[in-house]
Amino acid sequence: MKTAAAALLFVQLALATAVPKLETKISYDGYKAFRIKTDHNTAAIESELSRLSVVPLNLDTDKHIDIAVAPQDVAAFEALKFTTDVMHEDLGADITKEAVFAPYEVTAQAIPSLTWFNSYHAYADHVKFFSDLSAAFPQNSEIFNVGTSSQGRNIFGIHLWGSGGKGSKPAVYFHGSVHAREWITGKVVEYLTYQLLTQYGNNTEIKTALDKYDFYIIPFVNPDGFVYTQTNNRLWRKNRQTRSGASCVGTDMNRNWPYKWEVAGGASTNPCDETYKGAAGGDTPEIKALMAFTETLTNGKGIKLFIDWHSYGHYILIPYGYNCAAKAPNHARQLSLAQGLSTRIAQSYGTRFTTGQACAALYATTGDSTDYLTDVAKAEFAWTIELRPGSSASNGFVLPAAQILPSSIEQWEGLKYLLANV
Incomplete structure (x- = not known):
């Protein structure tokens, strides 16, 4: 287990430094x-x-x-x-403050220190965080790889399990960092993973959840885009795929899933737009890899819960995005759970999350992950959660590091409610 994690870490660190920087870094100083x-x-x-x-x-x-x-x-x-x-x-000044990364530290037990959540970090350190966390709990976790990105980086995940052994229970499945600039999503997913593993041995509530479900967590669905936000353009959203005949780079991977992809109005056909959906459904290497991996979960013990973590706005969104009139067969049950989740989240800091059907509560989306997971992968619950900040707050994507822990803690409290009630 430790050997596999170390090998993955080596590959990731090499790719993080080997990909050439072909563009000048964009400055937002004075914006x-x-x-x-x-x-x-x-x-x-x-x-x-x-x-x-x-x-x-x-x-x-x-x-x-x-x-x-x-x-x-x-x-x-x-x-x-x-x-x-x-x-x-001054947006540029706030980006500079955000990029003051604290050193990566581990405890005497070789577990990543909770100081990790005091700042944002470079991509290579994120890879090391998961490698070290899994190595510290080899009886309950392993690193896996679903495929490679447009630029050849591994799209890695961590699999957690409890009694019964790995792969024996229905799946709880998380995606983070789909949109590159949404840094808080990676940190929240890391916190949830950290708490699940470190509390399994001494918390009855967590032991029950981990004994009931296998967790498959992919913290960086879009590794190329995330690295690009740290090297070239902090506000980059899409992946880094180039296309023949197109001068603009990147596809919005949350418009590229091949379900209702062809429906008009929820994505763009212009390669230069932020919501460019690609030339065909599932034509990004990242989504192809995720589709294949998702199919293994469906064909295994099935998917109980899928959450695609995004920012920002304070939303808990249930299916569907492609049609405001369409409702999942268990719509009432999903909405009730979402409302309960919102109530539990608010107990930590008073943060209020809006709940509702994605298209009606926010805006129309086509080719998105939750619609695909609902109707193709047959997940019982498939949601998008839009994290801090909310619609009445400042900061946007450049969320101060001081908000990492509050964002993570309120989601952890919400997740415990959700796992006890799904």
Whole structure:
């Protein structure tokens, strides 16, 4: 077990440093980020913004538009007199603060230290975190690989199990870091993994959950994109796939699953757009690999619960995304559980999560993971959770490191409720 983990770590560290940096690092120094209240008048505001140099930060623009304004256009933007809140006085300065990574430490028992959750970290350290965590609990965990990314990085995961041995129970299945800039998702998934493993031996509630389910956790579905956010562009979203005939790079992997992919309105056909869905459903190497792995879970003991972790907005979204009128057969049960989860999350810090059917509660999406997991992979529950910050808060994707632990703790409390009730 330790040998396999060490071999994986070696490959990952090599790839993290070997991929050449072909582009200049994008600076957001001096960019001022705003949240604009739209009052459902989005088109008129977007028309005004089209004259300025701005970077869009959110897709759900009906109630508000989040943007970063280039330094030379800040005065012109403020002259428009929109109703706004400031998200970042200087986005570049906040990115610089966020990138002050604390050293990676382990305890005397060779377990990663909880200080890990005091800051963000470089990708190579994330790989080492999982390698060390699994090596410390070889009787209950192992590292696995589902395939390789566009740039050749391993898409790795960690498998956790309890009594009965590995692969003997229905699956609880997590994805993190699908969208590269959503750094908080990787940290929350790491915290959940850490707590499940370290508490298994001394917490009856956790032992019951781990004895009842096999956990398959893939913390970096989009490793290339995540590395790119740390080397070139902090706000990058997509994978790093290049396509013949297209000058723009990347596909939105949460629009590339081959279920309802062809439905219009929930993704873009323009390779330069943030929600570009690809030339065909499942044509990214990452999604191909994930489809094959997901099929093994379906054909094994089945999938009880799937959660795709994203940020931001404070949402717990149940199927479906492709059609606002479509409902899963167990819609009422899913909604009830989601509402219970929201209540439990709020008990830690008062954080309120909106629950609802994805298309109606947020916006339409096609070719997304939860629709695929529901109807193709036959997961009993398949959700998207949009983490901090919420719709009334600042920060967006560049969430201060001080919010890592609160974000993780409230989700851990919620997960314990969920595992006891699904």
